Amino acid sequence: MKRLIYVFLCLLFFSCSEIDRSLNKKSGSDQRITADLNYNPEANLKSLGIVFRDQGKPVANYVHAVKSGNLLFLAGKGPKQANGENIVGKLGEDLNIDEGYAAAREVGINQLSVLKMELGDLNKIKRIVKVYGMVNATLDFTDHSKVINGYSDLMVAVFGEKGKHARAAVGMGSLPGNMAVEVEMIVEVYEE
Numbered sequence: 001m002k003r004l005i006y007v008f009l010c011l012l013f014f015s016c017s018e019i020d021r022s023l024n025k026k027s028g029s030d031q032r033i034t035a036d037l038n039y040n041p042e043a044n045l046k047s048l049g050i051v052f053r054d055q056g057k058p059v060a061n062y063v064h065a066v067k068s069g070n071l072l073f074l075a076g077k078g079p080k081q082a083n084g085e086n087i088v089g090k091l092g093e094d095l096n097i098d099e100g101y102a103a104a105r106e107v108g109i110n111q112l113s114v115l116k117m118e119l120g121d122l123n124k125i126k127r128i129v130k131v132y133g134m135v136n137a138t139l140d141f142t143d144h145s146k147v148i149n150g151y152s153d154l155m156v157a158v159f160g161e162k163g164k165h166a167r168a169a170v171g172m173g174s175l176p177g178n179m180a181v182e183v184e185m186i187v188e189v190y191e192e
Contacts (some may be wrong), residue, residue, distance in 0.1 A: 039123065039160070039162070040123065041122040041123065041125065041158045041159050042121070042122050042123070044157060044158045044159075044160075045112065045122075045158055048157060048158070050109055050112070050158075051082075052112070052113040052116050052117075053080075053082060053109065053110060053113045054113070055077075055110065055113050055114050055117060058075070062075055063075065064114045064117070064118065065114055065115075065118045067118075067189075070126070070188055070189050070190070070191050071129065071186055071187070071188055071189075072115070072118065072119075072186070072187045072188075072189055073184075073185075073186055074111055074114055074115070074184055074185045074186070074187065075184060076132075076134070076182045076183060076184040077107050077110045077111050077114065077182065077183060077184075078107060078110070078175070078176070078177070078179035078180075078181065078182050079103035079104070079106035079107050079110075079179055079180055079181050080106065080110055081106055086177055086179045086180075087099070087102070087103040087106060087179065087180045087181070088177065088178040088179055088180060089136070089178065089180055090136050090137055090138055090141075090178075090180075091135055091136065091137040091138070091141050091143075091144075091147060091171075091180065092137050092138035092140060092141030093138050094180075095180055097143050097146050097147060099180070100135065100143075100146075100147035100150070100180055100181065101146065101147055101149060101150035102150060103147070103150065103179075103180040103181045104133065104147050104148050104149070104150030104151040104181045104183065105150040105151065105153070105154050107150075107151055107181055107182070107183045108150070108151040108154035108155060108183070109154070111151075111183065111185055112154075112158065115187065119189065122158075122159075124189050124190055125159065125162070125187055125188070125189055125190075126162065126188040126189055126190050127159070127162040127163075127165075127187070127188050128155050128159060128162065128163050128164070128165040128185065128186075128187055128188075129165055129166065129185075129186040129187060129188050130165055130166045130167070130185065130186040131148070131151060131152060131155070131165050131166070131167045131168070131183060131184075131185050131186075132167075132168050132170075132183065132184045132185070133147070133148030133151060133167065133168065133169045133170070133181065133182075133183045134170055134171075134172045134175060134181065134182045134183070135147045135148065135169065135170065135171050135172065135180070135181055136172055136174060136175040136178065136179065136180050136181065136182075137171040137172065141171060144169040144170060144171050145169040147169065147181060148167065148169035148181070148183070150181075151181075151183050152165070152167060165185075
């Protein structure tokens, strides 16, 4: 009798676990709805006056983004402005921290444009996972993180808490075309 009760309890436990697992496997849109009713990064962009920019085709043998599972890996982007010109120069020589911050923010706008192009809807973003910021700087420049804050602050302004990310901010001896900043990013998206 004890053995029968034990078997019954085990079956009950495993069936409840399976029910719980199936309830937790909601569709991506259901997860977004229940996760945060106020989550609307595109409305935040609009309130900031930010307009998406056409990113065109990559100029070399790479793509703007690669999706693997529920992660989206974005290629490095530079501070190309709305007029099509990059912000160029070395931090600590040609540009000051505020100008570098503005350049990093421009990179953020370009990466958000890539996300919009790839996903169609920024509400599909579950969180910003990792940012790797590269600063074109002189050897004695040490405020790389203050420059990349221009990018990070924009991600938090757009995505709220979901915009907070792990990050590296490093100095480079040079960047392509002498651009001031380049940033690559990893984003987690809701499963479809």
